[in-house]
Structures are given as structure tokens and as C-alpha cells.
Amino acid sequence: MKNKFVASLLLCFSLAVAVAQDSPGKKILPYPISQHKLDNGLNVVTVPYNSPGLASLYIVVRAGSRDETEKGKTGFAHFFEHMMFRGTDKYSKEEYGDIMKAMGASANANTSLDRTMYYMTGNADMLDKMFEIEADRFQHLKYSEHDFKTEAGAVKGEYTKNSASPYQQLYEKVAGTAFNKHTYAHTTMGFFEDVVDMPNQYDYSLTFFDRFYRPEYTTILVVGDVTPERVNKLAEQYFGMWEHGNYKPEIPVEPKQTKTxxxxxxxxxxxxxxxxxxxxxxxxxxxxxxxxxxxxxxxxxxxxxxxxxxxxxxxxxxxxxxxxxxxxxxxxxxxxxxxxxxxxxxxxxxxxxxxxxxxxxxxxxxxxxxxxxxxxxxxxxxxxxxxxxxxxxxxxxxxxxxxxxxxxxxxxxxxxxxxxxxxxxxxxxxxxxxxxxxxxxxxxxxxxxx
Structure with a gap:
């Protein structure tokens, strides 16, 4: 373990020195980036990296609070960060957690203005299983109206907890004041009145998922003890039948500001x-x-x-x-x-x-x-x-x-x-x-x- 740590530290230090002394034009990331696009529009990115037995699988959905353009319908990008862990017919929420433990993997997600990102790191030999369970929930997520209301209540609780901070209150006020039309006017959590009404928006939640959880919005990124050939094959096997969508939001343009x-x-x-x-x-x-x-x-x-x-x-x-x-x-x-x-x-x-x-x-x-x-x-x-x-x-x-x-x-x-x-x-x-x-x-x- 000590030798691996020292080797990793030396590799990192060597990289840092090389970057600091590098001539202009050289790539800052000295690892090859392989890209492969499936017929359905899904982009697959692989970066082989010397991490024996480890691989990180990231799924980047280019949909965040920026894409919430309809009045009264904010906070749904963040909501699905929660909802995606609710399970499917094939793997329940509990079974998903059991698989993570069995693989020795950790998984989580986060949302921002411009995207939602899902990620897990685990045994590279289990990459096949990682692909299988992620493809299942991205294509077959299923939740009842009761589950939806439960999670919507949890989101409201998170909003209330965060908004107790004066810094968060100011962040929201600055965003709402600086932007009059662009969707950056609301934070990732959404407008409070929309979060309160979210339990009544079950049908719209299905619409949101159908719009944005599509291959053309998504990139699969794998870094670690892997090869592009293996990653591309798994992507084709598990995500190749994922159907391309046809929705594109119209993001409003912010008018020019002329006064403090x-x-x-x-x-x-x-x-x-x-x-x-x-x-x-x-x-x-x-x-x-x-x-x-x-x-x-x-x-x-x-x-x-x-x-x-x-x-x-x-x-x-x-x-x-x-x-x-x-x-x-x-x-x-x-x-x-x-x-x-x-x-x-x-x-x-x-x-x-x-x-x-x-x-x-x-x-x-x-x-x-x-x-x-x-x-x-x-x-x-x-x-x-x-x-x-x-x-x-x-x-x-x-x-x-x-x-x-x-x-x-x-x-x-x-x-x-x-x-x-x-x-x-x-x-x-x-x-x-x-x-x-x-x-x-x-x-x-x-x-x-x-």
C-alpha cells in the first residue's frame, strides 16, 4: 500500500512539474481522450489511467436548472438527482444499494445550473455490472405517485434547510435580481413556490424525464484501468437501444443591463x-x-x-x-x-x-x-x-x-x-x-x- 501511495505521489508531482515548465500548446492532461459516438447520439469517452483495478464511471446529463424554462416548473433537474436512486422494476432501491456494496463501489450525484452528473468508482473488473445497472435506471426508471410525493417532500426539506443560511438567501436574491429573463434567475433548487407545489407535479415529472434523459443529452465517461474498446463495447451493449429524443428547450436571452x-x-x-x-x-x-x-x-x-x-x-x-x-x-x-x-x-x-x-x-x-x-x-x-x-x-x-x-x-x-x-x-x-x-x-x- 505504501509503495502504491509513493508511486502515485511521484507521478502526480512529475505531472505538476511538467505542466508548470511545459511549453505553450502542450496538453495539460497528458492522458489520451478517446471519444466514440453511438448512432443514437450518446457520446462515450474513455481515458485509460494507471490505477490498477479501479475505474470511475461518470454519466453527464447536459440538463440543469438552466433548462427549466416553463413558469412554475423549476427544481426538476435537482429533483431527478434524488429520484434516479428510487429504483426500477429490475433493481429496487435496496437492490441497487446491495450491488454497490458487493462491488465495493460508491455512487452519488449532483446538480448545477447547466447539468446533472451521476458518478461511481469501483472495481474495474465489475465495469460490466456498473454499465448494466446504470443503463437500467437511465432507460427504465420507474416510480409511483406516492414515491414522487415522498421525494418531493424531501426536496422541500432540503430547500428549507439550505435557505436558513443568509449566504444562500443572498445568493438567491442576487440571481433573481441580476437576471430578469434568463433561467439563471433561479438557483439549482428552484423557486420556493415551485418547490412547494412540486408534489402536485407528478405528470410533469414524467415529461421532464422523457425530455432530458435521452442519449443526445448524455455523455458516458470512464477513467481508470480500462480500454476504449471495452468501454465502447459495453456502451453499445447496454445503451445502444436507448431511443433518441426530440426536445430542445428555448433558453431566453437576458436583456442588456444598464443600471446598478x-x-x-x-x-x-x-x-x-x-x-x-x-x-x-x-x-x-x-x-x-x-x-x-x-x-x-x-x-x-x-x-x-x-x-x-x-x-x-x-x-x-x-x-x-x-x-x-x-x-x-x-x-x-x-x-x-x-x-x-x-x-x-x-x-x-x-x-x-x-x-x-x-x-x-x-x-x-x-x-x-x-x-x-x-x-x-x-x-x-x-x-x-x-x-x-x-x-x-x-x-x-x-x-x-x-x-x-x-x-x-x-x-x-x-x-x-x-x-x-x-x-x-x-x-x-x-x-x-x-x-x-x-x-x-x-x-x-x-x-x-x-
Missing amino acids: RYAHVKQENFPPYLSLNFKGPAFSDKDKDLPALSILTTILFAENSDLYRKLVVDEQKARFIGGGPQFSRDPNLISVSASLLDVKDMQYVKDELMKALEEAKTKPMDAQKIEDTKSRIKYSFAMSMDSPDAIANALGRFIWLTGNPESLNNIYSVYDTITAQDLMAAAKKYFKPETMTVGTIAPTDNPPVK
Whole structure:
């Protein structure tokens, strides 16, 4: 066991050093990515990785809260994250759990704005069984109206628990304030009134599943002690008869914002909190905007930044500051936030954050600082690629963003090209007060900032 751990650590360290010293244009993930598309539109991705006896199977469904376009029908993408573990005629919920235990495997799922992702890691020799049980529930999920109502009640309970947090309350208010038409206006959990009404939406739940749990929305990703030939054969065997659907949601386009907006949560005896949220770009693995924004916000607001040292360490006005852009399929928010010690300092801290963003529009960043930041970003990623699950999770992110796992390599290649001029151009383009939504938590009735 110790020798395996040491070998894994050395492999990871070697990868990190290679990435940090690599020349531009080289792929950051040094493992071949094999892609195979079935006739029904299902994409199958395989990444052989030296993990004797282990394999991670991820199923990425490119449907999240973004795709919930009908009034009164939000929260269903997240609902199916729960419902998919309810069982089928072939395997009940209990039998599914027993199979997981017998294989020594772990399985879970999570939902976000743009996708729902199911994943399990286990014995590579049991990959056939893993495919069988996943294909069964993806194609033959079955639940009664009683089961539906039970799970809908559980979802409501989860919503209520989460919404007790002032941070979650502010997150919801910021989203609802920043977006007037786009579906990013509601969080993954959905609007509260829709969650309350969900137990009455059994018929619609069947419609949602029929629309989105289709091969054209789905990618199967396997990483570990496997070969593309074996994975493709299993995919064809178990998912080849899965029928292609015909539904495509019409995602509303968000109108241009022309004035600063405010979202406020009144909360006594809670650390004052400030967030500045600017309209940002959609993800692209070719454009420079997101990498430039990521590098810029890291330089300005990371723990080693001048402003962090000033506000947090020297002046002790803030507990922390930080921020960055959101990677999402459609234009989303670039957020910069601060937790304060005293609400009286909120305007001062906001002014300091805005001053830094304004200076970034005209003051070139030091070239060496830019290169050092690029290296840290790439080094951090490389050091995390130490298991089949970690690699699959990273690739899954880019699968749901573009449908193509190679986007991971593509976007890191773009990072290599970013210059000081690109940082200034991004700052001028996106850090505009008229596109900003200011979020605050304070013991006051109104936002304590202008």
C-alpha cells in the first residue's frame, strides 16, 4: 500500500512539474481522450489511467436548472438527482444499494445550473455490472405517485434547510435580481413556490424525464484501468437501444443591463457581507475573456495580493476578500466578495474593490506576476489529477460546458496566451458599474452601500 501511495505521489508531482515548465500548446492532461459516438447520439469517452483495478464511471446529463424554462416548473433537474436512486422494476432501491456494496463501489450525484452528473468508482473488473445497472435506471426508471410525493417532500426539506443560511438567501436574491429573463434567475433548487407545489407535479415529472434523459443529452465517461474498446463495447451493449429524443428547450436571452442593481438580506448578529456581481461571458474554450478574468481576479484578490494584505492583514477591515468568473454555458456573473468585521466599513471596502478594478483597466499588470499566476493555476490543477475520480470530475466539467472533454486541454492552452493587454481589455469590457448587482448582508433595512 505504501509503495502504491509513493508511486502515485511521484507521478502526480512529475505531472505538476511538467505542466508548470511545459511549453505553450502542450496538453495539460497528458492522458489520451478517446471519444466514440453511438448512432443514437450518446457520446462515450474513455481515458485509460494507471490505477490498477479501479475505474470511475461518470454519466453527464447536459440538463440543469438552466433548462427549466416553463413558469412554475423549476427544481426538476435537482429533483431527478434524488429520484434516479428510487429504483426500477429490475433493481429496487435496496437492490441497487446491495450491488454497490458487493462491488465495493460508491455512487452519488449532483446538480448545477447547466447539468446533472451521476458518478461511481469501483472495481474495474465489475465495469460490466456498473454499465448494466446504470443503463437500467437511465432507460427504465420507474416510480409511483406516492414515491414522487415522498421525494418531493424531501426536496422541500432540503430547500428549507439550505435557505436558513443568509449566504444562500443572498445568493438567491442576487440571481433573481441580476437576471430578469434568463433561467439563471433561479438557483439549482428552484423557486420556493415551485418547490412547494412540486408534489402536485407528478405528470410533469414524467415529461421532464422523457425530455432530458435521452442519449443526445448524455455523455458516458470512464477513467481508470480500462480500454476504449471495452468501454465502447459495453456502451453499445447496454445503451445502444436507448431511443433518441426530440426536445430542445428555448433558453431566453437576458436583456442588456444598464443600471446598478441591489440585493439585500437583513440579518442581525451575522458577519456583514458584500458581493459585487458583474455580467460576464459564457464559457468558450477559444476566447480569451474567461482565462483573462480568472488570472486578473486571482492577481487582484487572492491571499497573496496587495489588496488582501491591505484590507485583511494590515487594516483588518475584512475577514477575507476573493472572487472570480463563473464558468457556465451562457453569460453569467463575475463575483467579487468580502466578509467584513464592521458594517460601518462596507462602503470603504466597496470603494477599495472598485478602485482596484478601475485601475486594472489602464494599469498593466507585471508580466512576471502574470506568468507566476498562470503557473500556480496550472500547477494546482495538475496536482489534483491523482485518481480516476479526480480526472473524471475535471473532464465532466468541460463535457457539460461544451459537450467536448478536449475543451479542458483547449482552455488551458488559451491561458498560456494571456498578456497584460488581455487583462486590461477584459477589465474594460466587463467591470462596468451599470452591469453590476451589489449584494449585501447587514443588520440594516437597506443596503449600507451606494
